Amino acid sequence: MLTGKVALVTGAGRGIGRQIALTLAEYGADVIVNYNGSRERAEEVVREIETMGRKAAAVQCSVADFTACGKMIEEMLAEFGHIDILVNNAGITKDNLMIKMSEADFDAVIETNLKGTFNTMKHMYRPFLKQKAGRIINLSSVTGLLGNAGQANYAASKAGVIGLTKSAARELAGRNITVNAVAPGYIDTDMTQAMTDAAKEAVLSQIPLKRAGTPEDIAETVAFLASDKASYITGQVISVDGGMAI
Numbered sequence: 001m002l003t004g005k006v007a008l009v010t011g012a013g014r015g016i017g018r019q020i021a022l023t024l025a026e027y028g029a030d031v032i033v034n035y036n037g038s039r040e041r042a043e044e045v046v047r048e049i050e051t052m053g054r055k056a057a058a059v060q061c062s063v064a065d066f067t068a069c070g071k072m073i074e075e076m077l078a079e080f081g082h083i084d085i086l087v088n089n090a091g092i093t094k095d096n097l098m099i100k101m102s103e104a105d106f107d108a109v110i111e112t113n114l115k116g117t118f119n120t121m122k123h124m125y126r127p128f129l130k131q132k133a134g135r136i137i138n139l140s141s142v143t144g145l146l147g148n149a150g151q152a153n154y155a156a157s158k159a160g161v162i163g164l165t166k167s168a169a170r171e172l173a174g175r176n177i178t179v180n181a182v183a184p185g186y187i188d189t190d191m192t193q194a195m196t197d198a199a200k201e202a203v204l205s206q207i208p209l210k211r212a213g214t215p216e217d218i219a220e221t222v223a224f225l226a227s228d229k230a231s232y233i234t235g236q237v238i239s240v241d242g243g244m245a246i
């Protein structure tokens with residue numbers, strides 16, 4: 001399904017990003033595994049992809065750093081020849097009720113989740129336009145659709161990702177480049193492990209399908225959007241949330 005394609009996945013050393021990298025490789029893509037702090041885990045992902053017979057490389061870069069994103073993309077284009085699929089998965093939370101939320105925690109979440117998505121997209125615009133082909137898949141969240149008490153910074157960043165996605169989809173549609181967002185619900189990763197048992201129970205009770213999602217649930221949707229099978233889908237937000245946002 002993705003043979004001959006090269007994918008860049010941000011934050012791919014662990015969690016959902018790791019699974020996206022592995023699934024894209026299972027479908028035949030070569031994968032650039034971006035990480036920020038998790039070097040060893042990213043290198044493990046690279047080894048797993050290489051054992052599938054695909055090419056992979058781990059590359060450190062904070063997506064919040066515009067210049068570093070440009071350098072990463074330039075280097076990876078030189079190494080892989082082309083990049084066909086960009087998955088903006090890197091994300092952080094710094095939860096607190098607004099009354100207690102610091103300006104620094106608001107800024108940090110916007111810088112990584114929203115500006116980070118802009119940063120990589122911006123640097124991939126020209127290569128994609130030149131290729132007259134490309135796939136961009138951005139990770140939003142059910143929180144970006146519904147809001148959530150204690151996550152105003154995160155909700156704003158993920159709602160912002162939707163606006164960015166739809167605008168870029170309109171700008172790029174004429175060149176055969178699709179831009180979509182995936183909005184996960186409650187997925188079992190380090191990010192959600194940090195929640196208290198009571199908070200986890202409260203979320204689970206709001207999921208019509210009565211279970212937490214898995215990184216595989218998200219990765220399969222991303223792989224579909226990255227494939228030729230999804231060539232007539234752009235500017236959409238696909239919820240993968242067990243029905244949370246119904």
Ligand code: NDP
Nearest residue numbers: 011015016035036037038062063090091141187189190191
């Ligand atoms: P994790 O906390 O498990 O992993 C976060 C990932 O983001 C890590 O790979 C981390 O890399 C990377 N990352 C963080 N900051 C940066 C940065 N500045 N530059 C590059 N990479 C960075 O999160 P999940 O896997 O759960 O989440 C993945 C995405 O899915 C996020 O965008 C999240 O908002 C979204 N999402 C998750 C949900 C869930 O329930 N888990 C629900 C809805 C959306 P490193 O370790 O190398 O620093």
